[in-house]
Amino acid sequence: MxxxxxxxxxxxxxxxxxxxxxxxxxxxxxxxxxxxxxxxxxxxxxxxxxxxxxxxxxxxxxxxxxxxxxxxxxxxxxxxxxxxxxxxxxxxxxxxxxxxxxxxxxxxxxxxxxxxxxxxxxVGPTRGETMLVDLRDRILAQGEIPTLPDAWLVQSALSSAGGSPFAGDFVVATTSDHGKRIELVVVDVSGKGEAAGTRALQLSGAMGGLVGALSPRQFLPAANDYLLQRHWEEGFATAIHVSIDLESGAFELRCAGHPPAVQRHAGSGRWQVLRAEGPVLGIVDDVDYDCYAGRLDPGDSLLLYTDGMVEEPRKDIELGIDRMMGTAEALLRHTWDGLADRLVDAVGSPDDDRALLVVHRRP
Known part of the structure; x- marks a missing residue:
């Protein structure tokens, strides 16, 4: 002893x-x-x-x-x-x-x-509050952007409904293939604010492990299986995943019931809506997700976002997407610094959770 x-x-x-x-x-x-x-x-x-x-x-x-x-x-x-x-x-x-x-x-x-x-x-209230702050920080840590080559700029921004520190929207970012690729995921868990915060915490940890361990083609099906196994009462989520080759700029985009990504082509100055079809996570078993293959040329940009950025009551979501692209174009005339935060503040509903990822390949 x-x-x-x-x-x-x-x-x-x-x-x-x-x-x-x-x-x-x-x-x-x-x-x-x-x-x-x-x-x-x-x-x-x-x-x-x-x-x-x-x-x-x-x-x-x-x-x-x-x-x-x-x-x-x-x-x-x-x-x-x-x-x-x-x-x-x-x-x-x-x-x-x-x-x-x-x-x-x-x-x-x-x-x-x-x-x-x-x-x-x-635990007592004070200790419980400390634990909640730690859990919130863990969600945010999943979305910390890893160190990237100088040619790439990636920014993220989150805003929860009513200003609460907990939200059902979150971002996962990690590198793969020995730093040659970056994996980016934007997720919207059913519900909003504190009600979705606990589910977002559990799902963000799972997705953070899956996205770095699986190939881009396997990630969304694995995340769908994970949600089906949880048997949550509100057990569905939407997600969009992009895997970008940091050397060539080629990317693979897959979507699970999520609003489409948009790409800005630097050569023409035009915005393009990138549509990749797929059902939401946690509803249907054994599903495949369509892949949209594209490329980010020098100067191009890519926006991934949640529906809180583009949905408004009694308005078509296409109008919200057009408004977001127009606002982003106006903000780009000033500087790229803090574009994600400025765009989240400028568009979307303050009564809904909002998340945004901005990917830019410097010219």
């Missing part, structure tokens, strides 16, 4: 040492806050006039922020006991004091009920 490292107490103790850092465990926080409540009760016993009863309630507020949902109900029950003792020690009563006591009792009981319902999560 291996001995415990020096300086590390037995499991369950309130203090845990890691190197030179000390971290207070959940139990330790509860003990400290409980001692504060007891100290307030002792103060009330010695001077019930000058020591306010609501001082007993202050540790509960801190406990709601710091304690896990497993520890919080027991701590709230302890606060309920100290609150009862403090109430019993009061010498004089007023209507205002009676109302305050009733409110504190009601809030303490509400904390116990809510904490017990959230006990399956096992």
């Amino acid at each position: 291996c001995p415990l490292p020096a300086g590390l107490p037995l499991p369950g103790g309130p203090m845990i040492r890691a190197g030179r850092r000390w971290a207070i465990s959940d139990t330790g926080i509860a003990v400290i806050l409980g001692l504060v409540s007891v100290a307030v009760v002792i103060g009330i016993a010695r001077d019930p006039v000058d020591v306010p009863l609501n001082g007993v309630f202050m540790p509960l507020i801190l406990g709601v922020l710091l304690l896990s949902s497993r520890t919080l109900p027991w701590f709230a029950a302890f606060v309920l006991v100290t609150l009862s003792v403090g109430t019993w020690l009061q010498e004089t009563w007023t209507t205002r004091m009676f109302t305050a006591v009733v409110v504190m009792y009601a809030l303490t009981i509400a904390v116990i009920v809510v904490a017990r319902r959230r006990s399956q999560l096992g």
Whole structure:
């Protein structure tokens, strides 16, 4: 049996040492806050006039922020006991004091009920929020553009419905074939905002692994199989995938029920809608996706986007695509810097999630 490292107490103790850092465990926080409540009760016993009863309630507020949902109900029950003792020690009563006591009792009981319902999560609100921020960052990390040759510029932009940090649209970007190709995927999960955020997280991780491990022809069928296996209640998504040869500019484009990509030809200055047919992901088994083969010549550009960029109520999507291309052309007259962000801000509905990828081959 291996001995415990020096300086590390037995499991369950309130203090845990890691190197030179000390971290207070959940139990330790509860003990400290409980001692504060007891100290307030002792103060009330010695001077019930000058020591306010609501001082007993202050540790509960801190406990709601710091304690896990497993520890919080027991701590709230302890606060309920100290609150009862403090109430019993009061010498004089007023209507205002009676109302305050009733409110504190009601809030303490509400904390116990809510904490017990959230006990399956096992973390407190502050820690839970930290976890959600980490999950959001993981979604965004899937869309980080890898280092590319100087001849290529790739930009991405995301905007969620109502300004929420979570969205059902996401981007996956990675290189393949020893850095000779870049794989770009834009996905729109059913739903929007926070409701689609959890599904987007799970799907982005899966797609990030699939797109780098499979050939371009195999990627969308594999993603479709993955979604079918999940059996989600709203288990469908649209996606568009482009695989670009960074040496020649040749690309393969495949679409799964997604709005078509658009290409700007530098020679003519015209925009072309690139249509590749295929059903949405997660609906039909054993499907193939048509391939559109093209080329990005020096100066050409390619836009991949979600329907939030081009769909508006009671308007044809073709009109939205035309508007997006016209706005992009106007923005290109200034500079390429931040084009994706500027275009997302300029078009689309703020009530829907929006994602955009801009690919440009420098002349």
